[in-house]
Amino acid sequence: MTHTQHRWGMAIDLDRCTGCAACVVACHAENNLPVSTPELAAEGRTAHWIRIDRYYQGEFPDVKVKYMPVLCQQCDEAPCEPVCPVYATYHNPEGLNVQVYNRCVGTFYCANNCPYTVRYFNWFAPQWPEPLPLQHNPDVAIRPGGVMEKCTFCIQRIKRSKEDAAQEGRPLADGEVRPACVQSCPAEAMVFGDLNDPESKVSRLAGNGRATKLLEELGTKPKVFYLHKAT
């Protein structure tokens, strides 16, 4: 069995995105994100590892809306990493920007230094009204209060797929790993895959002329590619 070093990436086709937020809901369910109340939401205590940013063009009633799902961009040169004093956030060999909840002491520095504002903090110990605790995903940690968290590219699904492939003694196929957001997108706007494999769908989309990166000018080298609207 040859060991291939993966480098995970994602492409999001903004031409296909309808802003339906199915990815947001799927992410909540998959990754054990706590549910919020209106009062807590008003205090800014909500967390969504993926959010839909809306950009409006024009004056009412002639308004065009652009939707943009924003998740952790898994930057190659992530600004959040060097500032963490305890190495709670670092790069893993597969190019993921990992957040280790065990190690996090909650200095908030990573979140301040994230230009995409995609890091979320557990302001309180998370709580779910009954019977929601029964639907917790056992493959994902229940984060304690006081730690930072963010999109993991559904690392538990990556692990599961790699494990399945290893058990069957075959290489991982392109498109086999599907994060919850990708799986749930009705418009199939999101594609996930291995950027090290030049034949993978995501690699081909990343090379597409429409592909751009968010706040690319900051030099963070994100691994999420946005395919802009063909106008």
Add this chain to the structure above:
Amino acid sequence: MYLIAEFREKDTVAAAIRLLRAGGIAPADLDVFSEEPIDLPRGVLERPSRMSLVSVSGAILFGALATAFIWWTQNDYRLVTGGMPVFSFWATGVITFEMTMLGAIVGTFGWFLWESGLLRKRDRNAPVPTVDPGAMCLRVRCRGNDIAGALDALRRAGAGDVQREGEV
């Protein structure tokens, strides 16, 4: 034995020390006691000090150790940094600087305790004069045959009151 002479003026102390040293008493046997620091003229009672050297050495030592420690820890458990260096001198230079300064502080303070004699084993039997505010006391340690000469020197310099303490 010890001779203790009380003085009121800085100049008379200086004169007494000059006379005593001319009479063959080593500077190590002389101590001036006062309630505030006194500046004697150059060449009267110089105490060579290595404090600056110790301070600089402490600084270099701490700085070097800190840098070595950082290099070792960052390389001991190598984490992938996604293109950024594992060990970067510039990114840890502040720590090197602070530790350098800490070395200087520790060196200075440690050497102060040593050189002032506060921590060193001192002659516990040596008498410590009680100094009146504004006055100065000169303590002379001398052996049998020097006593007469020293007494004479102190009187000539203008010491008010000379006491003898300790055995001959």
Add this chain to the structure above:
Amino acid sequence: MATAPDLLPYDRIRADLFRPLSRVSRRYMLATLIFFLVGAAGLVAWGFQLRRGMGVTGLQRPVFWGVYIVDFVFWIGISHAGTLISAILRLTDAAWRKPVTRAAEAITVFALMIGGMFPIIHLGRAWLFYWLLPYPNSRLLWPNFRSPLLWDLTAIVTYVTGSVIYLYLPLIPDMAQLAEHNTPWRRRLYGALSLGWTGSDREWHALERAMKLMACVILAVAVSVHTVVAWDFAMALAPMWHSTIFGPYFVAGAIFSGIAALIVAMGILRKVLHLESYLTRRHFDRLAKLLLLMSLLWLYFTMAENLTVWYGNEPKEMAVFGARTRGAYAPWFWTTVFLNFVVPFVLLGIRRLRTIAGATIASASVLTGMWIERFIIVVPTLANPRLPSASSFYRPTWVEAAITVATFAAMAMLFMIFAKLFPMIAVWEFQPHPQEDD
């Protein structure tokens, strides 16, 4: 002008400066008790925060740093009262500094102790703060020395060590004198702390040499400490934080608020301990001029910071600039300008107003202004991140307010206890001989 201290007889200096140590009045006890209770209330608030979680603060995404970080920067700034002022004045041999230095050095130590607590209060899991220290562990994991927070940690450790020694060294001769005639427990305390100081010329030589060296080192450390505090912000990619000017800007601001704190402390000490003949109008006048200079320097830096942003007109930075000068945080920004520039400029610039009272009022104004200035630096940047959809507004809660107030009470309490244990003016530095002149 009054050169009274130089002419005062030595016995009287000793009596005047040692007197406050031997008497504990009812009013003193009451004031200390009140400060203690306010401080304890802050601890209760912190306990509440530890129990419930950081959600009891007003922090919210994306404003992850708030009042606690403001307090941290503020107190570290105050700590520059001592070392910088006393070290600069010591190195330049300014004789008028003598009655001022002890108070300044004490402020430094206490402000650092208080300021150093805030990064811990601010942690999401404060009980794990020791993970920032490099200690051997079974996980073989060490802290990340590239993080500016580790820079902060080492800088503050060095600064605390240095300033405690810097306060302690000139206290030794005073404590040796205090050990002579005193109540038994005090004799034991001062005797142990003065390490058997006899007042020999060897000891004096070593002390003076050590103080010279320490003054040089502490100066470099003090500048670096506040530069590093500034770099906590400047190293981040956030708009208007990522600025080259922040290092010197923060150092200047720290000296500014440090002098103000010193003048306020002196104003109070003078009244309470009856040190009118030691802390004279001359001292206030000189410090007031220094404060005025720093006020102008502050204005210069603030102009330099904001004008370059405004002229450059970069959208992300303009969002922050707008929030500061025209938007939600504008009242605070303009209050800062008023308190930090207009008030001191008028009170200290006009000679007739530059009295002891005038200087104290201007200093109190500067202290308030500098706290708000730190707020203006920390919050609007975070509230206006690069992706505008995440923008937000920050409003502190009672927990943050309680802890902030408590630290001021703690400072007062520590200072009062210190004033009862040690003479607030270095007795031995007063040479009663008239040959000394400045």
Add this chain to the structure above:
Amino acid sequence: MVARAAAAPSVQPIAYSHKQHLALGLECLDCHSSADTSAAATLPSVRKCMLCHAKVAASNPEIRKLAAFAANHREIPWQRVYGFPPEALVKFPHAPHVRASIACDRCHGDMTKATTAELQVKHTMGTCLGCHRQYKATEDCAACHY
């Protein structure tokens, strides 16, 4: 907490002896049958026990307890000995370790001498990392913490 409660051998509902079964030639995987294919090693169902014990040593008082569970269609409430509490935020999959030919006793001690299940090896992060270093396995934090 789980580990401490189970440390005393008497808390298990049935005094099962690992020593006795292993001496008869049984393998770990015969009962903990998922250890080589999934994350959890799994405990055998009471029906699996009864495959043998319907006949073998049926008069033993402990086996009678077993038979009672089986007759009532209830599983035996074994007390878990190994495992990480949820707040430890650790994921441990058995299968990759079995695939890498790590012997069971490396983490569970010598069960041929053990009677009732007991915590023999204490698992800390140091234990895991020591072994991972020795076998040049991954030292990526996200290998276990996610």
